[in-house]
Amino acid sequence: MDALESLLDEVALEGLDGLCLPALWSRLESRSPAxxxxxxxxxxxxxxxxxxxxxxxxxYxxxxxxxxxxxxxxxxxIDLETGILESRRDPVTLEDVYPIHMILENKDGIQGSCRYFKERKDITSSxxxxxxxxxxxxxxAFSRWGKKLIIVASQDMRYRALIGLEGDPDLKLPDFSYCILERLGRSRWQGELQRDLxxxxxxxxxxxxHYHRKILNKNGLITMQSHVIxxxxxxQQHSILLLLNRFHVDRRSKYDILMEKLSMMLSTRSNQIETLGKLREELELMSWCAVLSS
Known part of the structure; x- marks a missing residue:
């Protein structure tokens, strides 16, 4: 994407709530790719x-x-060896700048979550x-309105940013499912844990x-993978990490990759059996026990 496409993308990904100017600069500074x-x-x-x-x-x-x-x-x-997030301190709960306030059955086809949907004033003409x-x-503009000034992309732009170029813009999602998708878009590459949602x-x-997650998954709009803290x-806390397709990253641990290699090796052996010593040698492992205990 060029600079202007990236700019519009960041506004669209922030959803119906939109974002103020300081938040926009923060999003652009942390954007990936840069x-x-x-x-x-x-x-x-x-x-x-x-x-x-x-x-x-x-x-607005x-x-x-x-x-x-x-x-x-x-x-x-995160521990790259095990894929487990090693929380070495008690998690700090950040203020949710975008608390969920779902817009339901809007006559104009507007979908998403917006805290001040009815209270905010449209100042586009100004x-x-x-x-x-x-x-x-x-x-x-900032001198006049400060952080009360909110920038919001159109419904079509917001939906396209969520479903990607391969998605079907004519697909109509339930309002609840859409709000989950919007939440995932706002999380970008970080994704959201199903437990937290x-x-x-x-x-x-x-x-x-789970029901609405299945709707998104059935329509090929999200990816899922295990996540351990x-x-x-x-x-240990186990949950499922949800991501938009466009932000999917395979975060499998080295342990998972090793197990996949092991499975493939055994599938080529007679009766799918092999000695630990031989497997350790072929996988170039110093200690099989160390792998199993990681």
Missing amino acids: FPLPLEPYTQEFLWRALATHPGISF EEPRERPDLQLQDRYEE IRSKCLQPRCTMVE HTTAFKVDAGKL RLPTGA
């Missing part, structure tokens, strides 16, 4: 103008300033003219979340 332009003031003004004149972008004033967006790396403490000419600079974000029973106490 955003191609330096986020200097003159670049920010150029990007602002691109958003202000784009017909698929709307601007929310009743309260948007809290700062805090990004956290889920894989910062940002640009009907001829798509900007009415204010970025500095002027049903206990913390949506606060519903596991069965309901080892707590400071030594206990």
